Amino acid sequence: MSSRILRFWLAGLLFLGTTAAAHGQPANFEDAKQLLRDRVYFDQHQNGAQGTLYCGCNWRWTGASGGRVDLASCGYQVRALPQRAARIEWEHVVPASWLGQQRQCWQQGGRNHCRDSDPLFNLMEADMHNLAPVIGEVNADRSNYRFGTAPQAEAMYGRCTSRTDFKKRVFEPRREVRGMVARINFYMHDRYNLKMSQQQQQLFMQWHKAYPPGTWELERNRRIKSVTGQDNPFVSGTRQWQPGHRNSAEGLRLPPASRHKAPAATATTARVKGNRNSRIYHLPHCPNYADVNPRNVVPFRSEQQARQAGYRKARNCP
Structure with a gap:
């Protein structure tokens, strides 16, 4: 085997291994947001690209x-x-509360x-198909309101044409993303049963047809x-939502590797605190362990987990 063919063969093995390792749903919401920034929306934030979901x-x-x-x-x-x-937030198009309400844990203690x-x-909660960057104020106003038309609501965001009807608890997204919103709803409702x-089905089927x-x-x-x-089959066209649709519930079949997975660490139980702004992690004996703003804490169970996520140890931590 020539050296050139060998290099191509090794490169192919490396590519396949990297691709296989990359596949798999993120384990939690924080991981999903970072993957969306690095792998999906990295070029959509400037220069006339897609921009924020509801306002562009x-x-x-x-x-x-x-x-x-x-x-x-x-x-x-x-x-x-x-x-x-003034800030970007990651919107759950199908609200997290709608996802949680079908889980026993939600009844016992919420999100x-x-x-x-x-x-x-x-x-x-971490399904990347259901997440998109939005203006924080619009995220707050939308809350967990259902989608619909809001002809009685005033234009309240300047040239941004999305509207919120607070009295009827309805949010109307701008025309440019109505089809996307519909297909995300199809995907999440089908996948997680x-x-x-x-009324919502009829609306989304209309939007899906009008805005391919x-x-x-x-x-x-x-x-x-x-x-x-994981593909969204309602975007790729391999699945269609029809009246009387029966959900596949494919997402409720938890992958074997996750069935007995230890619960994710929280800011109060984590042994290692990462700072999402500095990308530095601190141990309990580190001088600045207690100084990390709770809003910036990314909890880890171990130093290895923190390093795998791209964090480095604080220099003042022996």
Whole structure:
């Protein structure tokens, strides 16, 4: 075998091994946000790209997965929450509360309890197909309202045409993303066996027909699949939502490796504290262990887990 052929053969093995290792759903919400930044939305934040889901604004990346919004780029006007309007947040298009309400852990202690005790909830919450960057204020206003049309709601975000009807608890996304919103809902309800009202089904089927997948939605689906190995079949067209649709519930079959997985560490139980802004981790005996802002804490069970996530040990920590 020539040296050139050998190099190609070794490179092929390395590629296959890397690809296989990369496939798999992120274990938790924090991992999902970072993967979305690094592998999916890395080029969608500036220069006329897709921008934020509901308003199409540009942003500048900050920290591990956050961002500062360029409000002028989309003519956004702050409604009431200037601090949240200035930052990027990751929206669960199908709200986490809708996912949790079908889990026993939610009844026992809500979202945090589910994160600590239910591996399947963590996978559902971290499903990358269901997450997109949005302006924090719009994320707060949307809350867990259902999608719909809000003709009575005033235009409240400047040139951003998404609207919130607080009285009827309805959120109307801008036209450019209505089809995407519909197909994300199809995917999540089908995969995790969620109930969808007839009214919502009719609306989403209308949006799906009126706004077929565009270039970015197809590319987004491709990128997420390259990370997780999981396609949104309602984007790729391999599955269709019809009246009387029966959910596949494929996502409720927990992967064998995750069935007995220890609960994820939390900020209060973690032995190792990572700082998502500095990408540095601290041990309990480190001088700055207690100084990490709780909002910036990324908890780890071990130093090895922290290093695997790309964090380095604090220099002042022996």
